[in-house]
Amino acid sequence: MLGYRHGGLAAVTAPVERAAPVDGGARDLVEVDDLKVHFPIFGSLGRRHGDVRAVDGVSLRIRRGETFGLVGESGSGKTTLGHAILRLVHSTAGQIRFDGQDVAAVGARELRRLRRRMQIILQDPYGSLDPYLRVEAIIGEALDIHGLDQGPDRKPRIAALLSLVGLDAQYANRFPHAFSGGQRQRIGIARALAVRPEFIVCDEPISALDVSIQAQILNLLLRLRSELGLTYLFIAHDLSVVRHISDRVGVMYLGTMVEVGPAVSIYARSGHPYTRALLSAIPVPNPGAERRRRRVILRGDIPSPASPPPGCRFHTRCWLYEGLGSPERCRTEPPIPRTIAPDHQVACHFADETLASEVGVVQSDAPVQVGPLPDVPMHGAPMPGAPMPGAPM
Numbered sequence: 001m002l003g004y005r006h007g008g009l010a011a012v013t014a015p016v017e018r019a020a021p022v023d024g025g026a027r028d029l030v031e032v033d034d035l036k037v038h039f040p041i042f043g044s045l046g047r048r049h050g051d052v053r054a055v056d057g058v059s060l061r062i063r064r065g066e067t068f069g070l071v072g073e074s075g076s077g078k079t080t081l082g083h084a085i086l087r088l089v090h091s092t093a094g095q096i097r098f099d100g101q102d103v104a105a106v107g108a109r110e111l112r113r114l115r116r117r118m119q120i121i122l123q124d125p126y127g128s129l130d131p132y133l134r135v136e137a138i139i140g141e142a143l144d145i146h147g148l149d150q151g152p153d154r155k156p157r158i159a160a161l162l163s164l165v166g167l168d169a170q171y172a173n174r175f176p177h178a179f180s181g182g183q184r185q186r187i188g189i190a191r192a193l194a195v196r197p198e199f200i201v202c203d204e205p206i207s208a209l210d211v212s213i214q215a216q217i218l219n220l221l222l223r224l225r226s227e228l229g230l231t232y233l234f235i236a237h238d239l240s241v242v243r244h245i246s247d248r249v250g251v252m253y254l255g256t257m258v259e260v261g262p263a264v265s266i267y268a269r270s271g272h273p274y275t276r277a278l279l280s281a282i283p284v285p286n287p288g289a290e291r292r293r294r295r296v297i298l299r300g301d302i303p304s305p306a307s308p309p310p311g312c313r314f315h316t317r318c319w320l321y322e323g324l325g326s327p328e329r330c331r332t333e334p335p336i337p338r339t340i341a342p343d344h345q346v347a348c349h350f351a352d353e354t355l356a357s358e359v360g361v362v363q364s365d366a367p368v369q370v371g372p373l374p375d376v377p378m379h380g381a382p383m384p385g386a387p388m389p390g391a392p393m
């Protein structure tokens with residue numbers, strides 16, 4: 001799967017410094033410290049009523065060349081965190097450094113340079129492409145903004161980018177409506193790659209796609225990461241997607257990071273009741289293991305980030321809190337992250353009790369992993385279930 005070489009690659013691989021290995025000891029590419037992003041809430045008379053605390057004190061590191069999977073229910077602040085790193089929204093407090101550079105402090109010219117190094121792939125492949133622009137213009141826009149591959153280089157570059165993401169170069173003249181969801185997402189990926197970025201925020205890039213093509217897009221992203229030396233922040237709302245592709249995983253709840261660790265450690269030995277609940281929701285393709293598994297269903301919706309519960313924000317829905325007889329500490333004292341295994345931190349007062357529990361753990365000698373993902377089709381090949389280009393949608 002990985003290591004697959006593509007004809008168009010040489011034309012798009014950048015002669016810039018590429019990512020060092022994950023454990024190469026180089027400075028982390030992205031460093032976030034105590035980040036807060038609050039959105040003001042205004043009343044009908046224009047008076048400020050409070051704030052939506054979308055991100056409320058998050059710290060994390062993203063290492064060069066790794067895929068950092070970020071999960072959490074809808075509304076937990078994942079997109080806002082990704083946007084803040086790219087400076088698409090302003091931070092209220094805290095620090096973000098990209099390759100050592102303070103993202104909030106850079107001026108317009110430096111920000112443009114930074115933007116070239118950081119890109120985003122959006123969730124909705126239908127809404128994220130301008131329906132009135134041909135594919136060539138969609139991909140070429142980023143090149144024009146940054147003054148890259150202009151003149152005679154432009155057309156072959158766009159063709160090479162299309163080829164790199166598995167699309168036929170002749171599609172450059174078509175409009176987005178001519179493509180299936182998966183093909184549109186490939187165009188979105190080509191657009192992100194056009195400026196030769198080092199870091200890409202992949203914001204739920206497969207959530208809106210048909211299940212039959214999700215694996216193809218995941219595979220494509222994996223291959224591109226490997227071949228182009230990219231670093232990803234990969235956002236998803238459930239753990240089953242990120243387990244296939246992440247080196248490390250962060251779990252967000254209501255604007256805070258409740259657990260961070262190596263993917264294998266999170267899946268095998270999670271120390272947070274919320275992560276355990278998310279793990280419970282992953283289907284296990286082994287009826288025996290599924291029967292033996294202790295599951296918890298999260299009750300109710302995530303509370304409003306405008307008035308998060310005091311103490312541990314998860315206490316209003318926490319199965320362990322209930323099981324322990326509602327300890328006062330959970331209601332009054334915000335838990336501070338502590339290390340429970342190498343490179344693995346958890347923010348729960350009762351992480352030891354979580355670790356001792358079987359909730360969400362798969363009791364089986366059979367792995368949960370569902371085998372290798374099917375390979376990406378060669379460029380230009382129609383994807384299963386996808387309408388042919390030009391066909392009515």
Ligand SMILES: Nc1ncnc2c1ncn2[C@@H]1O[C@H](COP(=O)(O)OP(=O)(O)O)[C@@H](O)[C@H]1O
Pocket residue numbers: 039052053054072073074075076077078079080081305
């Ligand atoms: N521009 C905004 N103005 C006000 N509230 C916002 C804005 N963007 C996001 N939010 C709120 O912030 C919270 C986190 O949103 P988001 O970052 O999109 O979460 P996620 O990506 O995890 O679903 C949500 O309650 C959302 O409604």
Ligand code: SF4
Pocket residue numbers: 272273274312313314315316318319320321330335347348349350351
């Ligand atoms: S601190 Fe208490 S409420 Fe919060 S996750 Fe841990 S046990 Fe649950």
Ligand SMILES: [Mg+2]
Pocket residue numbers: 078079080
């Ligand atoms: Mg989101």
